[in-house]
Amino acid sequence: MTDAVERREEVRAKIARATLDAGRGDSVTLVAVSKTFEADAIRPVLDAGQRVFGENRVQEAQGKWPALREAFPDLELHLIGPLQSNKAKEAVALFDVIETVDREKIAAELTKEVERQGKRPRLYVQVNTGLEDQKAGIDPRDTVAFVARCREIHGLPIEGLMAIPPFDENPGPHFALLEKLAREAGVEKLSMGMSGDYETAIQFGATSVRVGSAIFGSR
Ligand SMILES: *Cc1c(COP(=O)(O)O)cnc(C)c1O
Numbered sequence: 001m002t003d004a005v006e007r008r009e010e011v012r013a014k015i016a017r018a019t020l021d022a023g024r025g026d027s028v029t030l031v032a033v034s035k036t037f038e039a040d041a042i043r044p045v046l047d048a049g050q051r052v053f054g055e056n057r058v059q060e061a062q063g064k065w066p067a068l069r070e071a072f073p074d075l076e077l078h079l080i081g082p083l084q085s086n087k088a089k090e091a092v093a094l095f096d097v098i099e100t101v102d103r104e105k106i107a108a109e110l111t112k113e114v115e116r117q118g119k120r121p122r123l124y125v126q127v128n129t130g131l132e133d134q135k136a137g138i139d140p141r142d143t144v145a146f147v148a149r150c151r152e153i154h155g156l157p158i159e160g161l162m163a164i165p166p167f168d169e170n171p172g173p174h175f176a177l178l179e180k181l182a183r184e185a186g187v188e189k190l191s192m193g194m195s196g197d198y199e200t201a202i203q204f205g206a207t208s209v210r211v212g213s214a215i216f217g218s219r
Pocket of ligand 1: 033035056080081164194210212213214
């Protein structure tokens with residue numbers, strides 16, 4: 001338990017150093033990825049002051065976060081895994097940020113739920129920078145137009161882009177591509193970088209990094 005708290009401190013220190021080294025005056029948000037870990041493992045990290053968490057499955061998050069949120073009403077929960085359109089209702093109800101908008105059908109479902117529930121999660125578009133078949137996300141070439149359609153047709157204010165570079169490639173060019181697409185699409189937030197490459201992502205302009213195993217241990 002304390003291990004996760006100590007490792008979080010190390011990650012925070014590395015984020016601060018990487019941000020300075022990149023000559024950046026802003027700060028980078030640490031999204032602590034708690035997927036597969038039980039509430040008992042998450043609580044000490046909340047007690048230590050961490051407030052932003054990422055989960056990749058709606059159903060798993062539903063099982064543990066409502067009770068944690070009662071104890072910590074100021075926490076912020078990000079959905080970082082693929083969203084099925086039949087889970088849009090639950091996702092809008094539970095998450096503060098949905099990072100994985102990647103197709104029209106999801107955009108339409110989210111619009112419906114936002115109107116129905118009167119709750120407005122912040123939204124990012126996921127980009128499949130490596131054009132990997134097995135990976136979710138929109139084609140980089142369609143990203144700017146898709147962000148525009150989300151805004152104009154669906155009335156969804158897209159705030160950011162998110163990507164997971166191919167496992168076996170140098171992530172730098174993927175981070176650079178995401179940063180370029182964000183500028184072209186006119187979005188501010190860049191969710192990129194995981195346990196193995198978050199310092200690199202910060203060099204390329206990440207505004208948030210999603211770090212799981214470097215905090216909670218291996219899954
Ligand atoms: C699991 C996951 C992470 C965290 O991965 P680690 O390598 O454990 O830091 C980040 N982003 C997404 C989308 C994930 O599914």
